[in-house]
Amino acid sequence: VLTGAEWDAWRSFSSMRRRLDRALESELQHDSAVSLPEFEILFALSDAPGGQLRIKDIAQHIDWEKSRVSHQVTRLEKRRLVTRRLCETDARGWWVTLTPAGSHTVLEAVRAHRGALRRYFFDVLEEGEERSLNDLSTRVVDAIGTSAVRQDA
Amino acid sequence: VLTGAEWDAWRSFSSMRRRLDRALESELQHDSAVSLPEFEILFALSDAPGGQLRIKDIAQHIDWEKSRVSHQVTRLEKRRLVTRRLCETDARGWWVTLTPAGSHTVLEAVRAHRGALRRYFFDVLEEGEERSLNDLSTRVVDAIGTSAVRQDA
């Protein structure tokens, strides 16, 4: 079903993903003591209007299942980086906000993350590759989306 | 540190990875009841000369940490898909082999995995993209490798 060259490309791609994740994670831990999953939520919050988001908004924004978000917010709350507050306009919901410590952490983390991304990834991209990566990603997502794959409701 | 276009490309790429993994995982579970991590080890074994590999060989072959391999082999042993055998020539090591059930499973799994890869990924690649993906991956791995990132000893 696959040619040898395709399989080689896949193995190379898989290995790259794994190493890149490890490198990003390692930079983030070293510079600001947060994991990549923690960072994704903290960053979404720091980027949000009013600095607050509901669980479902976070889930949609970073493309996670909502139970994953819920678990991760629980861990972040334990670490005193975010807080949950009841939502007045919809009693089913919660607002999640950064604590002062969380705001401070996310600033450092953004620097570390983008620096690592620059050095390990974007600096080695050649002319036009950033664009074609974006296109390719869109095509793959479309191919999956039109097929029968379970998405979080 | 990053341009808007770079950040967009990154987000798009991240989302694609997540969805592709979910789709591959889902096909694999549906057709042969194995997870992606399980599959990686089963496949390495089925592809090995003599059908057996040592923990360190598996780790090197699929680019995992050896403790991860050890844990996963333990789980696979519980599921009766592989077995461990003492290594005669080096008393520190173990040979891991497929059971008959494991051999049968991996055949189905290979079909499911490659089929999904073909439909969701390679079918949407345009001329030359497979090649440039391979190149890009190599460059990224090199960029990380030359920097101070912890690799499994």
Add this chain to the structure above:
DNA sequence: CAAGATTGAGTCGTCAATCTTT
């Protein structure tokens, strides 16, 4: 009933510590 959110169980992945053999 739909939607928002949580929870618990089970698998998975990493790290540091450990043990044995080379």
Add this chain to the structure above:
DNA sequence: AAAGATTGACGACTCAATCTTG
């Protein structure tokens, strides 16, 4: 001491079940 491998603890992710409110 270095290499091969295991273990336990903890964080992370998914799935199904559940609970509450709209």
